[in-house]
Amino acid sequence: MPIINLQHVTYRYPMTExxxxxxxxxxxDEGEFVAVIGPNGAGKSTxxxxxxxxxxxxxxxxxxxxxxxxxxxxxQASLEQRVRxxxxxxxxxxxxxxGAKYTVFExxxxxxxxxxxxxxxxxxxxxRAMALTGITDLAERSxxxxxxxxxxxxxxxxxxxxxxxxxxxxxxxxxLDPVGTREVFEVIRNLxxxxxxxxxxEHKLEWVAAFADRxxxxxxxxxxxxxxxxxxxTDERLLEHHFGFSRYxxxxxxxxxxxxxxxxxxxxxxxxxxxxxxxxxxxWS
Amino acid sequence: MNIEVEDLHFSYPGGVEALCGITLxxxxxxxxxxxxxxxxxxxxxVKHFNGLLKPSRGSVRVGGWDTRAVSVARLASRVGYxxxxxxxxxxxxxxxxxxxxxxxxxxxxPEKVEQxxxxxxxxxxxxxREGANPYDLxxxxxxxxxxxxxxxxxxxxxxxxxxxxxxxxxxxxxIASVIAALREEGKTVITITHDMDFCAENFARVIALGGGRVxxxxxxxxxxxxxxxxxxTNVEPPQLVRLAKRLGLAETPxxxxxxxxxxxxxxxxxx
Numbered sequence: 375m376p377i378i379n380l381q382h383v384t385y386r387y388p389m390t391e392x393x394x395x396x397x398x399x400x401x402x403d404e405g406e407f408v409a410v411i412g413p414n415g416a417g418k419s420t421x422x423x424x425x426x427x428x429x430x431x432x433x434x435x436x437x438x439x440x441x442x443x444x445x446x447x448x449x450q451a452s453l454e455q456r457v458r459x460x461x462x463x464x465x466x467x468x469x470x471x472x473g474a475k476y477t478v479f480e481x482x483x484x485x486x487x488x489x490x491x492x493x494x495x496x497x498x499x500x501x502r503a504m505a506l507t508g509i510t511d512l513a514e515r516s517x518x519x520x521x522x523x524x525x526x527x528x529x530x531x532x533x534x535x536x537x538x539x540x541x542x543x544x545x546x547x548x549x550l551d552p553v554g555t556r557e558v559f560e561v562i563r564n565l566x567x568x569x570x571x572x573x574x575x576e577h578k579l580e581w582v583a584a585f586a587d588r589x590x591x592x593x594x595x596x597x598x599x600x601x602x603x604x605x606x607x608t609d610e611r612l613l614e615h616h617f618g619f620s621r622y623x624x625x626x627x628x629x630x631x632x633x634x635x636x637x638x639x640x641x642x643x644x645x646x647x648x649x650x651x652x653x654x655x656x657x658w659s
Numbered sequence: 660m661n662i663e664v665e666d667l668h669f670s671y672p673g674g675v676e677a678l679c680g681i682t683l684x685x686x687x688x689x690x691x692x693x694x695x696x697x698x699x700x701x702x703x704x705v706k707h708f709n710g711l712l713k714p715s716r717g718s719v720r721v722g723g724w725d726t727r728a729v730s731v732a733r734l735a736s737r738v739g740y741x742x743x744x745x746x747x748x749x750x751x752x753x754x755x756x757x758x759x760x761x762x763x764x765x766x767x768x769p770e771k772v773e774q775x776x777x778x779x780x781x782x783x784x785x786x787x788r789e790g791a792n793p794y795d796l797x798x799x800x801x802x803x804x805x806x807x808x809x810x811x812x813x814x815x816x817x818x819x820x821x822x823x824x825x826x827x828x829x830x831x832x833x834i835a836s837v838i839a840a841l842r843e844e845g846k847t848v849i850t851i852t853h854d855m856d857f858c859a860e861n862f863a864r865v866i867a868l869g870g871g872r873v874x875x876x877x878x879x880x881x882x883x884x885x886x887x888x889x890x891x892t893n894v895e896p897p898q899l900v901r902l903a904k905r906l907g908l909a910e911t912p913x914x915x916x917x918x919x920x921x922x923x924x925x926x927x928x929x930x
Binding site for chain 1: 744901926929
């Protein structure tokens with residue numbers, strides 16, 4: 375049974391005509407890592423809010439269809455059920471940091487306090503979340519006296535610490551340096567391999583290609599393409615609809631015009647695929 | 660207009676030393692990208708260029724003005740700064756008010772204000788959205804409003820703090836075109852970015868900061884090829900530079916045409 379099951383979901387924000395999501399159906403299995411890509415305004419954040427239950431609880435508006443997460447229809451789920459099953463990392467860490475805490479350590483413990491976790495259990499869980507996100511050094515700093523990228527890691531840690539079954543991330547690496555981005559992808563893949571279900575909105579196609587099990591390309595509130603990263607991220611419709619391709623894919627596409635990329639080979643989406651294809655194309659393999 | 664930074668040190672209240680002796684010059688009309696790990700001091704450094712922060716030690720001169728001796732308001736006529744987070748910057752009820760505020764505040768005549776505002780709106784793709792409330796726009800468009808509000812001040816130096824963060828392909832292309840237009844106008848552009856592909860394709864010079872110091876400073880094709888040094892500050896070379904390296908190509912290709920060229924030359928050399 376899928377842990378996330380959206381059937382024919384259409385959603386309109388209050389006082390809008392145009393649906394932000396339109397007749398969207400999506401199933402995810404436990405432990406799956408799905409990346410959602412799409413232009414700004416495609417409905418990516420709206421999809422995150424819908425799965426996390428912020429729609430319709432926080433954002434009112436009109437929700438049609440069914441949204442089932444961990445076996446519970448989201449409109450029937452209590453706040454506690456929702457919080458325990460889904461964690462949402464916001465696009466902008468400034469919106470997530472509580473403002474109620476003086477240190478990073480306390481900030482990360484905040485969710486556990488609200489869940490009523492034993493006091494003895496908390497420090498170890500907080501330490502683990504800080505280690506996973508590489509912010510152990512920041513434990514005693516104020517969450518507000520950090521750089522944008524550091525705050526983004528704090529926001530991620532403050533959700534991971536609650537160990538939700540489903541983790542929804544809205545561009546969690548947008549302000550991270552390149553190595554930090556790769557580390558976050560690695561952490562998230564490891565969590566998925568241990569059974570956490572992950573839906574992650576992301577623009578960085580190189581890392582989506584290398585880490586996600588499945589890619590959903592969203593446009594105008596609908597799914598434009600869906601499947602394995604290698605298929606979706608080389609789908610020409612993505613270029614027509616201004617999603618862009620990674621530089622590997624674009625370079626091979628150009629090189630193919632001059633027979634520098636083997637004509638029978640699919641365009642690459644990762645560094646390794648690009649290397650193998652160009653070796654063959656340049657006659658070096 | 661140039662910027663001269665001389666042995667700049669800066670500590671935040673509470674003692675975190677963010678900059679530990681930075682010396683560099685940015686010449687008039689240069690396009691400079693600033694890269695480096697989170698917390699390496701990039702934002703702290705550029706906030707010295709418009710006087711938002713003042714050196715704890717050392718000096719920063721903008722077109723000869725010592726930033727400690729000049730008010731932020733006066734520096735605003737020389738240095739435009741687009742914040743990382745547009746929500747830190749925007750405060751007006753409509754796009755047009757927001758974009759007009761800067762040039763009006765600098766005391767330009769109404770006709771000039773109108774002309775500068777129009778140019779900024781066209782450059783950022785905001786024409787047609789003049790009446791919108793910036794907070795009703797998506798974060799992408801809010802970012803464009805933040806850009807336009809600075810472009811309209813027509814300052815000789817423009818600083819962008821992570822302009823492509825959270826932006827889709829089309830907006831990144833639009834931001835690249837804004838930078839190209841500023842170059843045509845002879846402006847000095849300094850941009851903080853974590854997007855190394857965007858960095859490679861749009862900036863002639865790259866400065867890598869790490870731990871509050873300059874680790875690398877030079878032409879993009881030199882700096883972006885220094886994988887080991889860049890790794891010290893959590894930066895990886897751009898995709899095509901990494902690919903070229905794996906393939907053993909001699910060049911450091913900064914764009915798709917440059918990469919395809921390098922392949923072509925390699926094949927010819929073999930033949």
